[in-house]
Amino acid sequence: MPGFLCVDHVAVAVKPGELEQHVAAYKAMGFTEVHREDVLGKDQVREVLLRIGEGPNLMQLLEPLTAESPVAKQIEKAGGRGGFAHVAFRVADIQAAYDHLKANGFQILDAAPRKGSRGTTVFFVHPKTTAAAAFGYLIEVVQEG
Secondary structure (H helix, E strand, O other): OOOEEEEEEEEEEEEOOOOHHHHHHHHHHHOOOEEEEEEOOOOOOEEEEEEEOOOOOOOEEEEEEOOOOHHHHHHHHHHOOOOOEEEEEEOHHHHHHHHHHHOOOEEEOOOEEEEEEHHHHHHEEOOOOOOOOOOOOEEEEEEEE
16 A cells, blocks of 8 residues: 555645745744745746644645746646645655556656655656546645655
């Protein structure tokens, strides 16, 4: 089995220039900023992670850094609006999760688990997921660093 532990984060796409307003709004709700990073490579986003309460769950805000960013393309497809980007599930062993999902017919977008932000290792699962179940949203699988 893939060893899923919890929801790591829910990611929200934020339109360019609006990141700080969103961070301020979540902080006003009582969330705590725990990480901030520019994620380059194929992602091309500025990421802010906010902890929800005292548990392990995080809110991830993603602002595209370039027009080529997948988040920029997602915002464009949504008519210029930000909003839900993906949900991420934490696992104990990223390679075991990757192998298990691939063997069970899941459409994985990455050729192998890769470096993520904050020292994590990640891979993404396509929104159409399997031939039998199209979840309709992007899934990220995350192992803590």
